Amino acid sequence: MKIFIFLMFFCSPLFAQLDYPKDYFSSPLDVPMQLSGNFGELRPNHFHAGFDLKTLQKEGLKVYAVADGYISRIKISTFGNGKCIYITHPNGFTSVYGHLQRANDGIEDYIKKSHYDLKSFEIELFPKPNELIVKKGQVIAFSGNTGGSEGPHLHFEIRDSKTEKIINPMFFGFDKNIKDTKKPVVSSVYVYPLDAKTSVNHSKRPLLLNLSLQKNGAYLSEKVVANGEIGFGITAVDYDDVSFNRNGLFKVQSFYNGKPNFGYQFDTYSFDDMRYINALIDYSKYKKTQQRIQKLFMKNKYGLSIIQADENNGIIPVVPNLASVYRIEVSDFYGNKTTVSIPIQYDLLSTIIEQEPVVSNYFVRANKDSNFAKDNMSVFFPAGTFYDDFNMNFDVKNDTLFLHDDTVPAHTNFTISIEDNKYSETQREKIFIGLVEGQKITYNSTYRKENVFNTKVKTLGKYTLVMDTIAPKITIAKPIEGKWLSAQKTIQLTINDSLSGIKSYNGYLNGNWILFEYDNKTKKLIHNFSDEIVAEGANDLKVVVIDNVGNSTIFETHFFRSQKK
Structure with missing residues (x-):
């Protein structure tokens, strides 16, 4: 009975897809579709929410409404998507167009009037359904480079109008506009010992495995010899035939002795899922090397909705008298697939490479509130701030709070409080709590109650009170x-x-x-x-x-x- 339930869980609902309309939406540009970024691509602190469409490396290309509808939201920001237009369509979906140079005709007049009415450049508007009606193929704007864009392009999304969930545009027929015959490229595979007693190939640290290409196009890893619980991680990218950009993966699935044990597929997800990218990747490795290793296991289960995992959350228990095979399949939307097979064997090998030494004075449990204080400074971590338990450094020296470092990701805000007894009331008006990174100081929104300054942040590091008396x-x-x-x-x-x-x-x-x-x-x-x-x-x-x-x-x-x- 347990086997039947297991197979039903993995084989039927796994990565189930809705029947999205394939020919309803047209292209938002009239140049050949080329991607500089795809759906689900790994970005700092978030998964990419749509397509980044190339605009011939210039601004001013016509941007078209992909279907009939009405403009339901307009957001003008100096960050993020910059100048952005949202169109709600009668079929239940909303299309999004970001980094625009400007809107077109009456839409631009509407926006300009709102700027002057609100006396602000940064605005967010929610027109009524009968105010800004658009037709399929109508020019609504011109492509640009506004907001957080690092070069001219059009950011394009499709969302569910009711739930606000973002959906992979490939499901709406845009896959017909892009040719892709290339398999994803798996550039590295790592194995992780997951407890202090476990060693892998003489090491208690994560190891890079040697891969060899087989005649059938699959990869075979060197043998993993371990004792105890282990997990795996990969670095991989995808390419298509026309864009020549390194794109993110569509689907990753691992199997242990033929049974699915961990996987995810970038179909649709919510904005609440975004920051879980820091749990999916080896965040510490990323901060040190900028390499994003996607982990195929969860030491502590986290809430990323696209993950399907077995009862061990992808962790492999290596036990005596059982030779095992672990298989990783990496696929793109078009079904091009790369496979890596990893033989696993139990043995008690001597340890040559010990665990990295951890110097710390506190231990933080991820599922419990934690409060630390010294001298005039304190920090409060609500339960759920972190994904995993960890050994933390906490100290106060020379009016500076030393709060570990940014190799441990925080999922939610935590509170830093600093009591001041040095400055006058007038001086306190010009003080904020700053994050110190070398010579760089980053402002954090700071609120004060009498002589106590407080801020809510999501980054570990060095913090101190900073006085700013210099005008812009x-x-x-x-x-x-x-x-x-x-x-x-x-x-x-x-x-x-x-x-x-x-x-x-x-x-x-x-x-x-x-x-x-x-x-x-x-x-x-x-x-x-x-x-x-x-x-x-x-x-x-x-x-x-x-x-x-x-x-x-x-x-x-x-x-x-x-x-x-």
Whole structure:
């Protein structure tokens, strides 16, 4: 009976797929579809939520509505997806278009009016269903490089309109636009001893296994000789025939003696799943080497919805008198598959490579609240902050909190509190809790109750109180004082704050608020004269920039402009 239930669990519901419409959506671009990033690709602190579509390495390509619907959300941000449009379709799905340069026609007019109504560049709008109706194939925007984009491209997603779950666009027929005959590439396989008593091939540390290519295209690993519990991890990427980019995997499945024991497939997931990437990968290895090893086991079970695992959560118990075979299958959406077989044998080998020494003064249990304090500093970890138990370093020296290091990932916020008895009340207004990384100090949103500063963060490391009394800088490349700017299309300023960072920026022309768009990558503030706020003749310009602790800088000048053509 147990065997029947096991097979039903793995063979029937495993990676079950819904019947998504294949021909409902058209391409959002009119250039051949090429990916610079695919669905589920591993990114810092998240899985990639859609396609990154190449735009010929330039901005300004027409972006089309992939189906009839209405614009249900518009978000303009200096980070993330930058300028982003969401279209809700009558079939129950929502398409998302990110990193846009600008919207088109009436949509851009709607956005521009909202900027001026709200007196803010960063806005989030939720138009009503009858406000911005679009048709399939309508030009809604132009591709760009806004937000967190590292180069011109279009970020494209499809979501379930009710649940907000993100869905792999391949399921909607976009696989027909991309040719892929290439197998995924498994570049390395690691074996992990999972307790202090276990050794693998004379080692109590994770080991890189030697692989040999077989005539049938599969890989055979060197034999694993172990005693106790072990797990495996892989580094692998996928390629298609047209994009030449290293993409993420679609499906990973491992088998122990022929039975499925751990797997995941990038069909659909929620935004709550995103940060579990730090549990899936060997996070410590990643922080030290930038190598993302995908672990095929869970020491402590975590909530990533795409994982299916056996009762041992992918952990292999190596026991006497049983020779075993572990198999890993890595597949892309098109069914191209790479297989690695690993023979496993029990034996008590002498240990040559001992575990890495751990120097720590505290032990943190992942499933329990923990509170640590010394001198005037303390930290509180709620239960569930971490994925696994670990030995932690905690100390306070020279007004600095030493809180382990960023090789252990936190899933949720924890609270740091620092009591101050040195600074005056006026000075405290300019203080925040900063993360110290070498010469770099990162601002953290800090709240204060009397003389106690608090912040909620997700990164272990060094923290201290930082005072910021330096106002932001505002510069202009070419002075415009008293000049005629009739031939110019824009006014451009550069703004910067080297410590707590910029909180707000506002421009005023002849006393009226005007829109300045901010590009966080270049630190540019840009006002476009096409807004037609400028007066004929003389104009007075004022720009106010405020940092996160309230220091402000005002830039004032005057210029002349004629709008007559």
